Amino acid sequence: MKIKIYQIIALSVISLLLASCNSYEKLTYLQDIEETKNEAFFEKNKPGYLLQPGDLLYIQIITENQEINQLFNPTMNMANSQYVRPETMFYTGYLVNDSGYIEMPLLERIFVSGLNIDQVQDSIKQKAYRFLKNPQVIARLANFKFTVLGEVKAPGVKQVTANQINIMEALAYGGDISYNGNRKKILLLRQTDKGTQSYRINLTKGDIINSELYYIMPNDIIYVEPLKSTLFREQASDYVFVISALSSTLTAVALILNLLN
Numbered sequence: 167m168k169i170k171i172y173q174i175i176a177l178s179v180i181s182l183l184l185a186s187c188n189s190y191e192k193l194t195y196l197q198d199i200e201e202t203k204n205e206a207f208f209e210k211n212k213p214g215y216l217l218q219p220g221d222l223l224y225i226q227i228i229t230e231n232q233e234i235n236q237l238f239n240p241t242m243n244m245a246n247s248q249y250v251r252p253e254t255m256f257y258t259g260y261l262v263n264d265s266g267y268i269e270m271p272l273l274e275r276i277f278v279s280g281l282n283i284d285q286v287q288d289s290i291k292q293k294a295y296r297f298l299k300n301p302q303v304i305a306r307l308a309n310f311k312f313t314v315l316g317e318v319k320a321p322g323v324k325q326v327t328a329n330q331i332n333i334m335e336a337l338a339y340g341g342d343i344s345y346n347g348n349r350k351k352i353l354l355l356r357q358t359d360k361g362t363q364s365y366r367i368n369l370t371k372g373d374i375i376n377s378e379l380y381y382i383m384p385n386d387i388i389y390v391e392p393l394k395s396t397l398f399r400e401q402a403s404d405y406v407f408v409i410s411a412l413s414s415t416l417t418a419v420a421l422i423l424n425l426l427n
Contacts, residue, residue, distance in 0.1 A: 192370075192393065195334075195349065199372030212330065212381040214282050215307070218359050221384070223260040223268060223278070224308040225290065229298050237271050259308045272297050280359060283307060312382050314340035316390035317347030333367065333374070336382045337390075343369075347390040354379060355387040 217223075227238040260268040266279025273293045278286045287305040294301040311325040319341030326339070333352075343349055352367040365379055374380055382388075 192349065193345070195369050196372045196374070197370050199375070209376050211376055211378045213378045213383070215383050216280050216282055216359065217262055217278050217286065217307075218357065218385075219262050219264045219266055219279060221262045221307060222256070222309040223262065223286070224304075224306045225260050225268075225270070226302075226304040227290070227294055227298070228302040228304075229300065231298075234298060307384060310384045312336055312384065312386045312388065314388045314390075317344045317392050318342065318390055319344055331382050332380050333369070333382055333388070336386075336388060340388075343390050346392050348393045349390075351391050353389040353391065355389070356383055357385045 225238075228235055260270060262268055262278055267275045267277050269275055270290070273290065276286075276289060276293060278289065281289065283305055287303050290305060291301060291303040294303060307329070309325070310328070310331075311323055312331075313323050314336060315321050318337065321340060324336070324339040333354075337343060349369045352369060354365040354367055356363045356365065367374060367377075367379055
């Protein structure tokens with residue numbers, strides 16, 4: 167009898183250890199990542215972002231003429247010209263229209279779709295030289311936003327002022343993945359000028375750092391799927407509710423029949 171008790175205890179301990187290992191594999195990021203120390207680096211493999219219709223640009227053209235400066239840069243007289251709120255940029259920024267152009271005073275239409283931000287800056291400068299003396303051009307993407315959905319603590323559309331952000335930072339904006347989230351199957355939807363591309367990302371593997379998917383692009387959508395165990399628990403709770411309701415109904419019916427008899 168004692169041997170059977172010891173066997174049950176041993177099996178219970180083994181089961182707990184196996185469950186703990188399984189939880190570790192499900193919840194831990196970058197499990198097989200190597201330690202580089204100061205001797206090596208992970209290669210930065212960031213894809214260049216190409217502008218698309220719907221993007222909003224922050225553009226400054228600075229010359230020696232203050233009237234020209236005011237014409238191109240209506241936000242320069244604000245108390246803090248280094249930071250312009252997103253709602254202000256909606257009215258003062260330059261929107262890439264459906265045809266891929268932006269409209270600027272004097273310079274008229276400039277085609278920017280499919281160009282990176284450095285190419286746009288050079289293109290504007292070349293046009294500005296035709297009308298202005300020694301113009302200095304600053305161009306930036308004003309609406310770097312992405313969406314985090316699914317099993318995260320704070321889902322929603324996130325807007326950042328940085329010029330680059332990786333997927334770890336993006337998930338941190340969403341409050342991190344919840345206990346019920348599947349870190350092995352992150353769905354990434356990426357918009358391009360030709361349509362939407364989809365990718366699957368496994369955040370438990372260290373090779374994601376060398377991947378071009380490590381860096382988030384503007385307008386990306388990140389969806390964290392629930393674990394299958396989460397879906398099972400949800401379904402089980404529904405079944406328990408149905409059984410409980412049915413049991414209560416049968417008990418009430420039996421009680422009524424008993425009273426009638």
